[in-house]
Amino acid sequence: MLDIQFIRDNKELVETKASQKGYPVNLNRLLELDNLIREKIPKLDDILNQRNNLASQISNRPPTQDEINKGRGLKEDAANIDKEINSLKFEFNIELKKVPNMPLEQVPVGQSEDDNQVIKKVGDIKTNDFTPVNHWEIIDALNLIDKKRAAKVAGSRFVYLKGGIVRMQFAIINWVIDKLSDEQFVDSIIKENNLNIVAKPFTLILPPAMVNTNSYQATTRLDAEDVTYKLADDELWMNASAEHSLCNMYQDEIIPESELPLRYLGYATSFRREAGSYGKDTEGIIRLHQFDKLEIEVFSNSESGLDEHRLLVALEEYFINQLNLPYEVMEKCTADIGKPNAKGVDINIWFPGQSKYRETHSADYMTDYQARSTKTRYRDKDGKVRYVHNNDATVFAFSRILAAIMENYQTKEGKIFVPEVIRNYMGGINQL
């Protein structure tokens, strides 16, 4: 949620930026409700004050009939105003949640994802002496996938992945764990990028795959029932991303600033309905109802939030570079960064079998927007309580990164070379 004080002080700015993000809001009703609530609160407080005074006067002797009547009257008055305030607050919260986070100055203004800006392209697109094919043709031929049987058992957009490709997933996981647990490695990336943040390794974490409604909605991303699977009987949602269980970890807590940043490397399975994407990417393993992800979540103070974001992008790039995959880095425009984001970067990897870049990574910087709904705060050096800044980023979304490797590492003979950096993690196998 956005700070109501900020909205009061910057009505026009908030409306402008909200519509730049594609979340047009009319703040009149919100501010009207805000005023009504703040008019009524002192009135309620006054009645409660009278009630407290009356009770402490009576203390330890039987009350007179007059006092009993007065007390009952005050109770009724308080209940009435309280009821009014609650219904105003209910509507207020609905209106407040409609307001998206404000984009940072540097975020390009745009109308749609077409206005995202490619800020760099890295790696040469190889020219082969053969025509590269789609990853699904390769894995099919190598018998590394079984979609027919998966459809029979679970439905479309599910797969059985088999054999070497599965092993490759675990190899990548172990490689990433080794790197991100290594303080010196993290430090080297920070130094290379001139970031003003501490070298602290990432804590490995396996989060819950399901999240209750309150936590799910506090994330303010992918929080609709047509995106996410919700268990009918319980108030539980399947993670559409580990972000949902990770960003809520410290809800209602006040963290000492000395413990920040908290850097987590989570591994979790994500579940998505993909409603509305019928017919899109039905082949292959680009768009599935279920996929595994190595994902980073960072809680930091407000000063380091942006540099933490830069660190995460740098780490994403490092791993892709090590895999020798051509990619482009894209600064997402206001229309594409998403409701809770202040800034966002996507990385698209080149898929030679499809002759195009496809989105494989995303790094999202939420400033204090998520923390205000998860109530995650820290106590700064002066003892002041402030909201943490959240950062979330993909390290690798499996199936997609496996598809990228398959297309980029395919041989003329229809085999797949194993990228050099992960060979040791695969028992030395160099080809699938």
Next chain:
RNA sequence: GGAGAGGUGGCCGAGUGGUUGAAGGCGCUGCUCUCGAAAAGCAGUAUAUCGGAAACGGUAUCGAGGGUUCGAAUCCCUCCCUCUCCGCCA
């Protein structure tokens, strides 16, 4: 799923209807003492919200929500969570 016990401040822990936002202890912060430190002594030490430039004041919060009462941490109801035993399972 069945039976039982319990949830109080950063932590431990007292409190079963009346100035209890909450004793006491630990921790933390400041001051005194000291050349310095330790020890000791003194003082302070929750969050949210409203008003206020601030100092400060009002209100709410003892797992959550509702109820009884002039008055609730204390009584009643519902839910959540934790622990123990049984069952089931990896």
